[in-house]
Amino acid sequence: MNKKVLVVDDDQGVLDVVSIILHEGGYQVQTSNKGHYALELNGDMPDLILLDILLSGEDGIEICKILKSRERTKHIPIIMFSAHSKIDQAVRDSGANGFLSKPFDMDVLLAMVKKHLRE
Amino acid sequence: MSAELGREIMISGEKNRKIIDKPFNIAEEQFKTLFMTMVQGVVCQDNEGRIISANPAAEKILGIPLEEMLGLTLTNQLWHTVREDGTDFPGTENPAMVALKSREKVSDVVMGVYNMEEDRYRWVQVSAVPIFHKEDDTPYQVYSLIEDITKQRELNEEMAKKNKEFATVTDNLSDIIIRIDRKYGIVYVNKAIEKESGEQVEAILDQPNTRMGIPEQMIEKCDGAITFVFKTGELKIVEFSRTVFDNEKYYYARLIPEPDKKGKVQSVLAIIRDITENKTAEKRKDEFMSMASHELKTPITSIKAYTQILGKTLKSCGNKEAVRHIEKMEMQVNKLTSLICDLLDVSKIQQGKLDFKPEIFDFDKFLHEVIDNVQSTVSSHKILLDGAVNRILTADKDRLGQVMINLLTNAVKYSPKSEEIRINTESIDGHIQIQVVDHGIGIPENHRDHIFERFYRVNNTDGQLFPGLGIGLYISREIIKKYGGDILVDSEEGKGSKFTVILPLHNVI
Numbered sequence: 001m002n003k004k005v006l007v008v009d010d011d012q013g014v015l016d017v018v019s020i021i022l023h024e025g026g027y028q029v030q031t032s033n034k035g036h037y038a039l040e041l042n043g044d045m046p047d048l049i050l051l052d053i054l055l056s057g058e059d060g061i062e063i064c065k066i067l068k069s070r071e072r073t074k075h076i077p078i079i080m081f082s083a084h085s086k087i088d089q090a091v092r093d094s095g096a097n098g099f100l101s102k103p104f105d106m107d108v109l110l111a112m113v114k115k116h117l118r119e
Numbered sequence: 120m121s122a123e124l125g126r127e128i129m130i131s132g133e134k135n136r137k138i139i140d141k142p143f144n145i146a147e148e149q150f151k152t153l154f155m156t157m158v159q160g161v162v163c164q165d166n167e168g169r170i171i172s173a174n175p176a177a178e179k180i181l182g183i184p185l186e187e188m189l190g191l192t193l194t195n196q197l198w199h200t201v202r203e204d205g206t207d208f209p210g211t212e213n214p215a216m217v218a219l220k221s222r223e224k225v226s227d228v229v230m231g232v233y234n235m236e237e238d239r240y241r242w243v244q245v246s247a248v249p250i251f252h253k254e255d256d257t258p259y260q261v262y263s264l265i266e267d268i269t270k271q272r273e274l275n276e277e278m279a280k281k282n283k284e285f286a287t288v289t290d291n292l293s294d295i296i297i298r299i300d301r302k303y304g305i306v307y308v309n310k311a312i313e314k315e316s317g318e319q320v321e322a323i324l325d326q327p328n329t330r331m332g333i334p335e336q337m338i339e340k341c342d343g344a345i346t347f348v349f350k351t352g353e354l355k356i357v358e359f360s361r362t363v364f365d366n367e368k369y370y371y372a373r374l375i376p377e378p379d380k381k382g383k384v385q386s387v388l389a390i391i392r393d394i395t396e397n398k399t400a401e402k403r404k405d406e407f408m409s410m411a412s413h414e415l416k417t418p419i420t421s422i423k424a425y426t427q428i429l430g431k432t433l434k435s436c437g438n439k440e441a442v443r444h445i446e447k448m449e450m451q452v453n454k455l456t457s458l459i460c461d462l463l464d465v466s467k468i469q470q471g472k473l474d475f476k477p478e479i480f481d482f483d484k485f486l487h488e489v490i491d492n493v494q495s496t497v498s499s500h501k502i503l504l505d506g507a508v509n510r511i512l513t514a515d516k517d518r519l520g521q522v523m524i525n526l527l528t529n530a531v532k533y534s535p536k537s538e539e540i541r542i543n544t545e546s547i548d549g550h551i552q553i554q555v556v557d558h559g560i561g562i563p564e565n566h567r568d569h570i571f572e573r574f575y576r577v578n579n580t581d582g583q584l585f586p587g588l589g590i591g592l593y594i595s596r597e598i599i600k601k602y603g604g605d606i607l608v609d610s611e612e613g614k615g616s617k618f619t620v621i622l623p624l625h626n627v628i
Binding site: 102 | 412413414416417418419420421422423424425427428431452456463
């Protein structure tokens with residue numbers, strides 16, 4: 001059974017291309033352009049979440065914090081990505097497992113996902 | 120008519136001279152000398168007000184030779200007199216006439232006397248003393264002492280005019296001007312303060328030795344700097360902000376020392392400008408830059424990823440030509456990304472938010488990596504490295520890499536006819552020193568001081584402009600300054616440039 005990755009980004013272009021890369025890498029992909037989708041997850045949980053920091057009208061860092069505080073979701077590795085090239089303290093404090101700056105290398109993305117899924 | 124009158128005066132003048140020569144014959148020679156040479160005019164009149172004697176100074180002030188004045192009274196139209204307000208000063212009210220009538224001394228009456236020779240009014244201050252014979256209570260003569268105050272009056276007028284001009288300028292300035300004396304009291308303030316504090320200038324100046332009427336936060340923020348200026352005699356610039364009705368207002372203050380002749384600062388002149396609007400605009404611009412670069416990076420993320428996917432697909436198809444093209448395309452995407460990152464960095468520097476992520480690394484290895492990296496994109500030049508520092512550093516490797524890449528790509532860009540870039544590196548006197556030397560077009564002298572300024576571009580003497588945003592060196596120096604170091608430039612037009620990075624070791628280990 002392929003591992004499932006949830007990608008949350010408000011830009012459809014990014015969602016499309018990340019889906020292709022992850023599919024190529026052999027993952028099941030679920031996408032959403034709304035941050036709160038990740039908070040409403042029920043039953044079938046993803047194995048990893050790729051979460052954009054700057055979402056329209058929502059704060060990726062806050063969403064990450066909530067996910068990490070909930071019993072049901074706190075074990076799910078979260079990789080945050082952002083067009084800001086450096087991680088600031090807020091990202092470090094969010095509890096995210098990794099950080100990727102946009103634009104990224106597809107090989108780096110795949111390697112990072114693989115690492116956090118402990119494959 | 121006037122010729123006839125003149126003759127008549129001459130005749131009566133001759134007569135009178137004989138009369139008044141008498142007292143001089145008996146007076147002391149010294150007194151005569153004084154009378155003849157003193158700067159004040161002296162006029163002696165008889166009890167009818169007719170002039171019987173005058174000294175050369177009086178002739179000069181009144182603009183009439185003695186011969187012509189003798190026998191005349193002050194009611195004569197020859198010397199029209201005016202009061203300070205410009206109205207007529209009747210001859211009957213002349214101090215001499217008043218003194219004769221009142222039998223008392225009249226002091227310091229100011230009037231303008233028409234001087235025929237110069238065709239203008241001279242301003243004089245006149246005192247008149249009545250002279251009595253023994254045991255006689257009616258004066259038989261009156262002496263007038265005439266002091267020419269024209270120059271002084273002109274000076275005063277000039278001063279008043281200057282003061283008015285100064286007041287017009289300062290009262291209409293939007294900058295606040297405050298003069299603070301050694302006791303830290305306010306001795307001058309212009310009208311601009313009224314908008315700031317709501318207090319009237321007069322009310323503020325009515326309370327010397329205090330700072331009533333100056334907003335408290337404004338004083339607090341400048342206090343240290345004012346003390347500094349008093350102590351050192353050096354000009355000091357301070358930027359500060361204060362809260363006004365929940366809004367932050369920003370100010371730029373120049374504190375100028377005002378020394379006395381001995382060089383001791385007697386007062387400090389503070390020129391305070393409200394720069395809130397500039398600050399707000401700057402903030403908005405920085406936010407825009409930050410947002411714009413963020414927005415630009417999002418589509419680039421897709422382009423770059425698709426390029427890589429496409430590259431993989433073409434590779435698996437064995438289409439080598441297409442793979443090369445797609446690799447070039449990716450390189451250009453990376454270039455675009457780094458340009459956007461630079462713009463973002465500029466706005467971060469402006470906001471004081473340039474981020475640094477320290478890590479531990481071997482400097483020599485790092486430099487090799489950077490050179491290899493740049494060399495892989497450059498086929499026109501050979502980059503040669505000399506020396507080693509043998510140090511493990513703790514610093515932001517990416518940021519230092521950014522500096523080195525910038526200096527190297529500049530060296531390549533500005534030496535189109537050369538084939539070699541040289542890097543010298545060594546550790547000396549507690550510093551790491553890295554020199555990047557090219558044999559390119561060099562930097563004209565008048566530009567050398569400016570090349571580290573934001574958005575500064577060099578137009579060479581032949582008008583040649585190289586592409587770029589004018590931010591690379593600015594960012595590089597800001598990064599090095601963060602570590603307490605500096606970047607120096609040494610250049611000769613047509614011969615090449617040498618950029619030297621100095622990195623204090625104690626800040627990076």
